[in-house]
Amino acid sequence: MTNITDEVKAEAKGFKVWGVENVVDFPDKVLPQCDVILNSEHGEVLTQGGILQLTGAGKLGKSMLLLNILFGIAAGRDSLGFGISKPRRVVYLNGENSSKTMQTRLKLLRDYFCIDDEQADLLRKNLLFVNGGFSIQKSEVMRDIRGNLAEIRPDVVVIDPLKNFYTGEEDRADDMRKFMIAVRDLMREFNLTVIIIHHTGKKQNENNLYSGRGSSLLADDAETTVSLQKDANNKGLFNLFVTGRNCDEFTLHLIRQPERWYLYSLTDKPEPLPDHTLIEILDSLTENFSTGLFHEAAFKKGISKRTADERIRIARDSCLIERVAQGKFRKRQVTQVTQFPIGVAQPAQTFSPKNAHEVTQVTRNDADCTTRTTESSDEYRMVF
Numbered sequence: 001m002t003n004i005t006d007e008v009k010a011e012a013k014g015f016k017v018w019g020v021e022n023v024v025d026f027p028d029k030v031l032p033q034c035d036v037i038l039n040s041e042h043g044e045v046l047t048q049g050g051i052l053q054l055t056g057a058g059k060l061g062k063s064m065l066l067l068n069i070l071f072g073i074a075a076g077r078d079s080l081g082f083g084i085s086k087p088r089r090v091v092y093l094n095g096e097n098s099s100k101t102m103q104t105r106l107k108l109l110r111d112y113f114c115i116d117d118e119q120a121d122l123l124r125k126n127l128l129f130v131n132g133g134f135s136i137q138k139s140e141v142m143r144d145i146r147g148n149l150a151e152i153r154p155d156v157v158v159i160d161p162l163k164n165f166y167t168g169e170e171d172r173a174d175d176m177r178k179f180m181i182a183v184r185d186l187m188r189e190f191n192l193t194v195i196i197i198h199h200t201g202k203k204q205n206e207n208n209l210y211s212g213r214g215s216s217l218l219a220d221d222a223e224t225t226v227s228l229q230k231d232a233n234n235k236g237l238f239n240l241f242v243t244g245r246n247c248d249e250f251t252l253h254l255i256r257q258p259e260r261w262y263l264y265s266l267t268d269k270p271e272p273l274p275d276h277t278l279i280e281i282l283d284s285l286t287e288n289f290s291t292g293l294f295h296e297a298a299f300k301k302g303i304s305k306r307t308a309d310e311r312i313r314i315a316r317d318s319c320l321i322e323r324v325a326q327g328k329f330r331k332r333q334v335t336q337v338t339q340f341p342i343g344v345a346q347p348a349q350t351f352s353p354k355n356a357h358e359v360t361q362v363t364r365n366d367a368d369c370t371t372r373t374t375e376s377s378d379e380y381r382m383v384f
Helices: 004-012 062-075 099-112 117-126 139-152 173-190 217-221 276-284 291-299 305-317
Strands: 036-040 043-047 051-056 090-094 127-131 156-160 193-199 224-230 237-244 247-257 260-267 288-290 321-325 328-331 345-347 358-364 369-375 380-382
Touching: 036 062, 043 193, 043 237, 043 247, 051 062, 051 217, 062 090, 062 099, 062 117, 062 127, 062 156, 062 193, 099 127, 117 127, 139 173, 173 193, 173 217, 276 291, 276 305, 288 291, 291 305, 291 328, 305 321
Parallel strands: 051 193, 051 224, 090 127, 090 156, 156 193
Antiparallel strands: 036 043, 224 237, 237 247, 247 260, 288 328, 321 328, 345 380, 358 369
């Protein structure tokens, strides 16, 4: 066992004594609790001081998928099935999307999440953007980065995408190693957690878990690698493959919200849900309407006949309308239906517009849609 005298002697010899743990006692030692950024039922997806790599094909929606999660991190609330314990400050280095594009997407997210005043204050403070790419490895750029990080003091830094902040050949391990050394230096100096978005290569491994373009050194260095891919068998569905050092491998299933390409809702192989546009179309129609009238209302919103027919099917499956004859439909006399955004408080049951003291709950069976009335409840639940 090393004592103070030994340490002094060692320092005099010009080296620092290692903190050595033995294999028998160390497993029972009480360690500091790990600070988890993203949690899941499969384990810790991202911990403080770690690196997460998100890969996917170009224009697939990686940035917006990540923004859904970052809204949760900044506001301190669960998002897309990931557990988030507290608010954290995020700096998003946006090197690919124009300011106009980011503005449009962020407005969609802000409206979709129904941000209240308290959450708006958290987001103003905790979700910050820097537009424009720059080479992290250049000494003059590193000086600027260090100065800004010292001022902002973020918990999480997002690099989107890798190629616009990286100097060198993507397939050269030596170039990638220099980049990662620079990133690691910043992480140690400012106690950062880093998320890096990287485009896929032409080939994937046999498990579809790593598909980053060029050198695999980044994936090897990352605590967790996440791969976003389209579901080959289901239009509008996406699979998110997750593999990490502190979690079991697992897959999340995401669905694209109709008319909201960049907004994702997490379920386990979900059925289509009524969306805002469908509700708006139904609200514009009379109680009894024809397929043609529905097509006309849908066309005004830029929806084709084929897509409109799919909307009619969704409305029937969701018990919003019923078929009374060939090409004729009637709105069901149930509550007003609103699709609440992911992560927003919503009523545990739906209030009927006719009886404020009662609620109408819609129950689906294979034969028909039936309704039953129960007592009103002020209980709310959070759905993420």
